[in-house]
Amino acid sequence: MLNTIPDVIFKTRVRDESVGGENPFRWQDVSSDEIFKAKSVVILALPGAYTPTCSNKHLPGFDAKYQELIALGIDEVYCLSVNDAFVMYQWSLHLNIANVKMLPDGNGEFTKGMGMLVTKHNVGFGSRSWRYSMWVEDKKIRQIFSEPGHIDECSDDPFGVSDVDNMLAYLQNQK
Numbered sequence: 001m002l003n004t005i006p007d008v009i010f011k012t013r014v015r016d017e018s019v020g021g022e023n024p025f026r027w028q029d030v031s032s033d034e035i036f037k038a039k040s041v042v043i044l045a046l047p048g049a050y051t052p053t054c055s056n057k058h059l060p061g062f063d064a065k066y067q068e069l070i071a072l073g074i075d076e077v078y079c080l081s082v083n084d085a086f087v088m089y090q091w092s093l094h095l096n097i098a099n100v101k102m103l104p105d106g107n108g109e110f111t112k113g114m115g116m117l118v119t120k121h122n123v124g125f126g127s128r129s130w131r132y133s134m135w136v137e138d139k140k141i142r143q144i145f146s147e148p149g150h151i152d153e154c155s156d157d158p159f160g161v162s163d164v165d166n167m168l169a170y171l172q173n174q175k
Helices: 032-036 052-064 066-071 085-095 109-113 164-174
Strands: 009-015 025-031 040-046 076-081 101-104 117-119 127-129 132-137 140-146
Touching (some): 009 032, 009 085, 009 101, 052 066, 052 076, 052 085, 052 164, 066 076, 066 164, 076 085, 076 127, 085 101, 140 164
Parallel strands (some): 040 076
Antiparallel strands (some): 009 025, 040 132, 117 127, 132 140
16 A cells, blocks of 8 residues: 555646636646645545535535535545546536645556556446545544445445545544
8 A cells, every 4th residue: 555645747727817708727747745745635526526425415425515624634624536627627616625635646656656547437437436525634644444346347346435424523533
């Protein structure tokens, strides 16, 4: 198992009013260091935007209990998926996500570096992230809750250990 998170560059979009027009966003590269260095971060990693479990349970659960995570010393909560910045942004709007930051891993580089990239060609998804959540302190992985059955071409979508309640219980026991 990894001890530290992979060093990658995330291709993000940030609002910039100087761009003008109906889509005032610009590309911004964000490094793993910028997200994780000298911070306590929770990541929830999902197979795909707009998919049922991700949209109905996993992401909304972390958004609803964001303040509880912050109260336990977490600096930020990110939702990571092997989707591009445009999809991640529109998905967060669709779900009215108010707190969790969306982290696009469009090329799957972070996910691959984590050893969590799986193929889901059997359901037409291509390469995706396995479902997990993790707590990272200063780029060091402190805890991962990975769903069982981590295999390629899995037609199931397990969701039993990577939820926000499990993460909260773990973090509360660390205090």
